[in-house]
Structure formats: structure tokens, C-alpha cells
Amino acid sequence: MLELKSLKKAYIQGSQKIEIFENLNFHLKEGERVAIMGKSGSGKSTLLSLISGIIKADSGDIILNSVSYKDLQESELNDFRATNIGFIFQNFHLVSYLNALENVMLPAKVCNIANAKEKAIELLKSVGLSHRLDHLPSQLSGGEKQRVAIARALIHNPKIILADEPSGNLDEETGIAVMDKLFELIKQNNTTLILVTHSKDVATRCEKTYELNSGNLNKC
Ligand SMILES: Nc1ncnc2c1ncn2[C@@H]1O[C@H](COP(=O)(O)OP(=O)(O)O)[C@@H](O)[C@H]1O
């Protein structure tokens, strides 16, 4: 369901060229859950940004759900991302002036999903936050914010969830509780997951773990 073909990506920093991927090939089956580990700076976030289409590869192609990114115009790629991908970030990335319910409803609004409010309430209930619907992010703890972010990532029933160190900013106990919720919900929906993490304990929840090193993904 996801295929990365001969991906090449470099950044230019001043006069320096930083090669992140020279020839990356990778594939993932529907419903598969994989963890990606690797040193800071190895390109994990870059990899997720490429898969989400937020940044473009210098060459090569990404095929998600039989759609080749090469064939899409910028606006088509934006629509494709909004419909097919859910994101969870280390720093939650909630909209500060929207309450929990409004944050969860955002992707559903973009995709024009029917019954967005009911779905958002149901998801917030399933992550244990039905008593926090009208709270702003600033009124929520880190673990609560990440549970809102999980509900937001799932509201449009994405094909794939991309999670970038989702428990990286949480204490161990809260991180475990948040990961329990995430895995419970994605297993229910058979959602594919790519999870970037520094924690071996978190990685073992996935069927496979890869290490990103020198631009290659090696199975651990
Ligand atoms: N927009 C950018 N412009 C220039 N260099 C970047 C940019 N984004 C990331 N980098 C560089 O690319 C490398 C990989 O970054 P990143 O993908 O964030 O790694 P990781 O998530 O594994 O820590 C780092 O050396 C980083 O400084």
C-alpha cells in the first residue's frame, strides 16, 4: 500500500549539500505497523515529510494506495494528504485557540466528512476525554493533548498514520497510556502505521522495526 522507489533527497545549507537519501527503497503492506528508529539527524522526520508529500523528493517516487505522487499536482497532493494521511507529532501541534472538540474536527472539515461533530465526540470519548471537549490546549496536560492529537489523526479514517516521536515529550507512564490508546484504535481500524521513536519499548509494539542509518532502512 506504500512504496518508496529510489528516493533521493538532499538539503542545501549555505554552500553545503547534505545528502539524506541517495537511493531509498521501501514498502509497506496495508495494516502493517512499523517502527523507525535512528540517531537524531538521520532523516526520520524528513522521511515522514516525504511520505506526507509536504516536501518533495529530488528524484524517485512515492506510491500510496496505488497513487503515484509524481502524477499529482500540488493541490491534488494536498487533497490526497488530507484524505489519506493522519499525523501525530512530538509537540502535539494542536491549534491553540481551538478547543479539544474543534481541534479533532479540523481534518474532518477539510475532507467534508459527514457527522464530524458526532465522530469527534465519540473519538474523544474513546481516548478518555469526554469531559474535556471545550478545553483549550493550554488547559490540558501533555498526555491529554496527545490524546486529542490521536483523535484528530483518526477522525477522517486515514489509510496511514505517520507518528513522529509521539511519546517523546511525555513522561514514561503517560507515554505508555497514550501509546496504549493509539494502538487500540489503529488495531480496531486496521490502520497502517509508521512510528518514529527513540524508545525500544514503544518500537516493540510494532510488527517490524527498522533503523535509519546512512540513508538506508535496515530491519532490526
Ligand atoms: N529544511 C531543512 N533545510 C536544511 N537542512 C535540513 C532541513 N530539515 C532537516 N535538515 C537536516 O537534515 C538532517 C535530517 O533531519 P531530520 O529529518 O529532522 O532528522 P531526524 O528526524 O532523524 O532527527 C539534519 O542534519 C537536519 O539538520
Ligand SMILES: [Mg+2]
Ligand atoms: Mg525528527
